[in-house]
Amino acid sequence: MFAIIFNFGFMIIEDEYIRLIFGLKLKQIRTEKNLSLFGLGKLTGLSKSYLNEIEKGKKYPKTDKIAILAESLDVPYDHLVSLKLDKNLAPIGEILQSKILKEIPLDLFGIQENNLIDIVANAPAKVNAFISTIIKISQNYNLTRESFFLASLRSYQEAHNNYFEDIEESVEKFAKLYHINLEKRITSDDLEEILIEEFNYIINTEELAKHSNLTDLRNIYIPNKNTLLLSNEITEAQKTFIYAKEIAYNFLKIENRLYTFPWIKFDSFDQVLNNFIASYFAGALIIPKKTLVTQLKELFALKEWQPLRLHKIIRSYNCSDETFYQRLTNILPKTFNIKNLFFLRFTHKEGSPVYRLSKELHITQQQAPHANRNQEHYCRRWISLKTIQDFEQSSQERSAFGIQISSYENSSNEYLVLSAANKDPFKKDIYRSISIGMLLSPHLKRKFQFFKEDTFDKQIVGVTCETCSVKECTERVAEPWRLTKLERYNEVEETVKNIINSFQ
Known part of the structure; x- marks a missing residue:
């Protein structure tokens, strides 16, 4: 019920x-x-x-x-x-x-x-x-109640093209009040000082290490003590993001909030929404709009595609790949009018045949791929999965990057998809990829001066193996039984229709 x-x-x-x-x-x-x-x-x-x-x-x-x-x-x-x-x-x-x-x-x-x-x-x-x-x-x-609220939040983001001017303005106001130079790389030291001196925080980096069952947690906030418990395993970028979120809760005067990251449970939709607002504030503070827009304009004006240029832009900020790609979903629709796009996060346990789509966002329309609840096998031709495979097979610690034109079978839609994969630092043998895909419209091709049809690898892709009509696919891991069933049904329907017509 x-x-x-x-x-x-x-x-x-x-x-x-x-x-x-x-x-x-x-x-x-x-x-x-x-x-x-x-x-x-x-x-x-x-x-x-x-x-x-x-x-x-x-x-x-x-x-x-x-x-x-x-x-x-x-x-x-x-x-x-x-x-x-x-x-x-x-x-x-x-x-x-x-x-x-x-x-x-x-x-x-x-x-x-x-x-x-x-x-x-x-x-x-x-x-x-x-x-x-x-x-x-x-x-x-x-x-579940959790998935229902998260779906509601995604709908809210998508309805606003994932851009919120009031939060952007709050970031600029905060930076001005606290003399934060948004043109310089923001560090955790910059924000820790504000948390301690202005908001009277106590930072504890020892407590979480005492609890072996809390290795997945990056922080816990204890409100009655105004104490932030931090994992001593987090990176500098993760610490900066956590501090930025805490500043958001205080500067925006948000009281109904979550107390852990990642969150364990929530009591209301307001907490889910406020967690998003604080995360948006953090991303906008660490990756300021004005600087990013300037960098992207220069990147899009290049006559030839230079992947290292994009990597340098990402590394110019004290952030994870996910935070950067998420920030693109704010800026591209608003500033560059690139609205037909999607954001995906896949996770994969080493040795498992299963790839899980753990986070998604679709601006303007529900582009494929999207999460399915039928435990079907996602198309192995996606760059999102290939970058995970590349990283797993590599001995390097840095992220694996990839770019691809995904052309969907039986569809005129093509997407330019950028992906980055790395290891989940808090979960053993778990790998993840972050991807952003943009519909290859005439507008996008004009916007990207470097775009040429033969510049990027093009793959004909499906959604899941069970629904895919691509013939002789070497990456296939399951038979297209759902598609076969539909085709058989259509054949029967057509035969019955012809019989009825023959008696008229």
Whole structure:
């Protein structure tokens, strides 16, 4: 059930919920008896507008009015006031009681909660069918509260092209107030001083090392002691990013926050959103917009592709490959109008046949590839997977880089994809790649002066082996059984159609 899927536990019943449930029951009984609001008003002596407000959950009638409604509709008084809904409306009651509408800040998407309540009240049967469908899908695909909130966050990012001017302005304001030169490489020492002197932080680099089961954690913040516990295994870039996030929480006065990185659990969508805001602030501080835009303009103006030039840009910042590629998803859509792009993070355990897509973002449209819940095998021709393989086979410690034009089978879409792979410093035998892909539109080709059709390797790719129609693929690790099944179905459908037509 929906409340169980999202694991909200027991919820205190509010007046709003009681009003809405009463209104849903009243409307259901009225429509079952083929009565209009006008007709019910004639029966009860209550005004049509008053009854309408009851059904929409805006008003709850007094005892004498409930008695009149029960008698006029020939239903028991207790049934009318009971919070138990009939089976066909039960899922609606669960989603309302779970407070899912309150957990997600709908106003971020331009939606008012009252509008959704009106929709529920006006078409309960259709909403119930929709909710039941969502429940079945979530059960089949193991949808958790975590994945639901993360999907909501991605939708929020994508709706804004992953660019937030207010956070960009906050970074510039912070730098000015604290005399941070954004034209110079920012170090952890720069930010640690501010955390200690301005925000009274205590930095502890010894405690986490005492706990062998916390090797995956980079930091823990203890609010009542204003103490930041840091792993002594983190790199300088990771420490700088952590400090920048802590500064964001304090400078932006964010109190409802997560306390670990990576996070272990969260209590609300607000915490997920605030974690994103702090991370965005950190990326914008470490990789300032003005400097990056200048560097990218110079890179795009080159007549010949020079990969070392890109590597020098990345290394000019005190950041990880992931932080840099994530920052590109902020800047490319806004400043360069490159909006058809995707960001992917793959992880792979050494010796395993499984590659997991652990993070994704799609600007403007849902470009392939994207995460699948069917445990299918991602196409091994993707540069995202090849860079992981290259790094695993290399003895070097530095990242493996790759670039490729991915041309999708049975599609006119082609993407220029850049990828970097390295070892996960906190997980044994785990490797990861970060990729950004941009649709090869005429606009992009004009923007990239260095682009020539024969400059980069081009690969015809699929999405998963199970759905891929590429013939004689040497990288294939599974048969295209899903595609074969679809083709067989289409053949049968066409044969049946021809038979029917032959008898007409």
